[in-house]
Amino acid sequence: xxxxxxxxxxxxxxxxxxxxxxxxxxxxxxxxxxxxxxxxxxxxxxxxxxxxxxxxxxxxxxxxxxxxxxxxxxxxxxxxxxxxxxxxxxxxxxxxxxxxxxxxxxxxxxxxxxxxxxxxxxxxxxxxxxxxxxxxxxxxxxxxxxxxxxxxxxxxxxxxxxxxxxxxxxxxxxxxxxxxxxxxxxxxxxxxxxxxxxxxxxxxxxxxxxxxxxxxxxxxxxxxxxxxxxxxxxxxxxxxxxxxxxxxxxxxxxxxxxxxxxxxxxxxxxxxxxxxxxxxxxxxxxxxxxxxxxxxxxxxxxxxxxxxxxxxxxxxxxxxxxxxxxxxxxxxxxxxxxxxxxxxxxxxxxxxxxxxxxxxxxxxxxxxxxxxxxxxxxxxxxxxxxxxxxxxxxxxxxxxxxxxxxxxxxxxxxxxxxxxxxxxxxxxxxxxxxxxxxxxxxxxxxxxxxxxxxx
Amino acid sequence: xxxxxxxxxxxxxxxxxxxxxxxxxxxxxxxxxxxxxxxxxxxxxxxxxxxxxxxxxxxxxxxxxxxxxxxxxxxxxxxxxxxxxxxxxxxxxxxxxxxxxxxxxxxxxx
Numbered sequence: 225x226x227x228x229x230x231x232x233x234x235x236x237x238x239x240x241x242x243x244x245x246x247x248x249x250x251x252x253x254x255x256x257x258x259x260x261x262x263x264x265x266x267x268x269x270x271x272x273x274x275x276x277x278x279x280x281x282x283x284x285x286x287x288x289x290x291x292x293x294x295x296x297x298x299x300x301x302x303x304x305x306x307x308x309x310x311x312x313x314x315x316x317x318x319x320x321x322x323x324x325x326x327x328x329x330x331x332x333x334x335x336x337x338x339x340x341x342x343x344x345x346x347x348x349x350x351x352x353x354x355x356x357x358x359x360x361x362x363x364x365x366x367x368x369x370x371x372x373x374x375x376x377x378x379x380x381x382x383x384x385x386x387x388x389x390x391x392x393x394x395x396x397x398x399x400x401x402x403x404x405x406x407x408x409x410x411x412x413x414x415x416x417x418x419x420x421x422x423x424x425x426x427x428x429x430x431x432x433x434x435x436x437x438x439x440x441x442x443x444x445x446x447x448x449x450x451x452x453x454x455x456x457x458x459x460x461x462x463x464x465x466x467x468x469x470x471x472x473x474x475x476x477x478x479x480x481x482x483x484x485x486x487x488x489x490x491x492x493x494x495x496x497x498x499x500x501x502x503x504x505x506x507x508x509x510x511x512x513x514x515x516x517x518x519x520x521x522x523x524x525x526x527x528x529x530x531x532x533x534x535x536x537x538x539x540x541x542x543x544x545x546x547x548x549x550x551x552x553x554x555x556x557x558x559x560x561x562x563x564x565x566x567x568x569x570x571x572x573x574x575x576x577x578x579x580x581x582x583x584x585x586x587x588x589x590x591x592x593x594x595x596x597x598x599x600x601x602x603x604x605x606x607x608x609x610x611x612x613x614x615x616x617x618x619x620x621x622x623x624x625x626x627x628x629x630x631x632x633x634x635x636x637x638x639x640x641x642x643x644x645x646x647x648x649x650x651x652x653x654x655x656x657x658x659x660x661x662x663x664x665x666x667x668x669x670x671x672x673x674x675x676x677x678x679x
Numbered sequence: 680x681x682x683x684x685x686x687x688x689x690x691x692x693x694x695x696x697x698x699x700x701x702x703x704x705x706x707x708x709x710x711x712x713x714x715x716x717x718x719x720x721x722x723x724x725x726x727x728x729x730x731x732x733x734x735x736x737x738x739x740x741x742x743x744x745x746x747x748x749x750x751x752x753x754x755x756x757x758x759x760x761x762x763x764x765x766x767x768x769x770x771x772x773x774x775x776x777x778x779x780x781x782x783x784x785x786x787x788x789x
């Protein structure tokens with residue numbers, strides 16, 4: 225039976241930059257998915273685009289394209305990415321420039337647009353869409369002017385269209401990670417738009433792939449069993465028309481693919497396992513069957529799905545004040561006591577300066593003493609050294625900036641054994657808060673635009 | 680025999696807004712029954728009492744010999760708003776694996 229190979233070369237913006245190149249060169253591959261958008265990345269891109277209308281996409285993607293363009297053209301490997309961010313057309317123009325520089329001709333690049341709802345928010349609110357925050361229930365209307373980005377999560381359909389029109393590279397903005405794997409499979413096998421079991425299978429293949437090495441030995445509980453983690457291979461799904469697939473990686477790469485490494489990734493960022501809702505389908509993770517099928521091969525089958533819901537998830541963001549964090553290292557006898565004193569000193573000096581923070585607006589962590597898991601692990605007695613990390617947040621930028629000036633004085637005007645303060649005063653950072661909401665899908669789908677151009 | 684979960688299971692955690700999720704996977708179907716009986720939401724809530732301010736939900740995933748826990752209100756506001764080092768609950772799986780359970784001797788790996 226014919227198989228289609230889909231891999232993931234980038235689990236998030238900041239992932240290993242050589243991994244997708246090795247995924248391309250290490251063996252047979254048909255499609256490579258590349259994820260660049262965390263929940264608040266689009267808000268950052270919005271600011272870049274306002275400064276320069278040629279920006280607003282993931283520039284790292286261009287570096288990748290420059291390294292591989294002649295090769296993907298020659299081998300017919302197709303690349304799918306959300307690197308387009310808020311400006312996929314500008315991203316395409318840049319790719320065409322790179323193609324001209326490299327002398328690569330006939331490259332077709334598809335762009336999916338329609339996810340960006342920011343310009344349409346007032347109109348949507350006026351039409352009666354609450355866009356209520358899914359965490360708090362608060363309607364968006366009263367705060368709509370504060371939103372700095374608002375994007376719908378798109379599904380596989382527009383990507384399938386771009387592939388059908390012959391795109392070698394498909395650039396999207398906000399789209400589910402799972403759609404980047406489902407789309408090529410639905411395209412290749414001609415899966416029907418209401419074939420819920422197969423759509424669920426492609427979706428779950430995408431969920432396994434979406435965090436790169438997290439299914440091939442990265443972040444695995446029994447880390448001591450993982451061979452050559454440094455050379456970890458990124459994942460590949462070998463899919464068949466019937467919706468069954470094998471999770472694997474290129475031969476000779478590090479890491480491992482076992483029922484256990486795949487199962488851990490299946491549960492990653494999971495809510496209700498029987499109802500994994502995407503724009504394409506509702507996938508049921510309680511139907512998945514996993515079986516080892518030789519070394520570094522896991523067979524996945526049995527997947528069932530249910531019809532898609534009538535809404536799409538919206539990811540909006542807004543500015544919600546400022547935050548700052550700073551840290552010092554405290555060493556020597558009674559390090560923990562000295563670190564606690566140093567924290568007290570900072571808060572008291574700020575108070576003398578007229579700057580106070582509510583209890584839930586400040587954080588003291590003694591890193592080394594179980595700060596990540598307070599009360600979970602038995603606390604040690606004294607430590608030879610400990611990192612004191614202080615953080616604050618507030619709507620008032622000046623207060624947050626003033627906090628940043630109280631870390632360095634601890635070196636000379638704090639307890640002894642304080643070191644490790646470098647890199648200047650911590651600066652206030654804007655807090656970009658996340659606003660998840662739901663919107664009737666036809667409001668988005670009627671505005672989708674797919675264009676495929678060649679250069 | 681009383682053993683830490685690390686001996687009989689493995690786990691992964693991540694974030695969902697201000698909640699973390701911990702997927703806990705038993706090393707066999709027999710051990711899954713041990714988990715289902717002893718690793719209750721109430722016990723997980725107590726175990727993470729120092730960081731989990733909300734309720735704990737539990738879902739069963741028997742086909743993977745797994746339980747999925749949602750620890751509500753555990754990330755200090757979540758994502759970008761949190762002031763914590765572990766704002767995404769990345770370490771919570773490791774934290775759960777130190778919980779101890781009572782396991783029939785014949786099921787404990789040597």
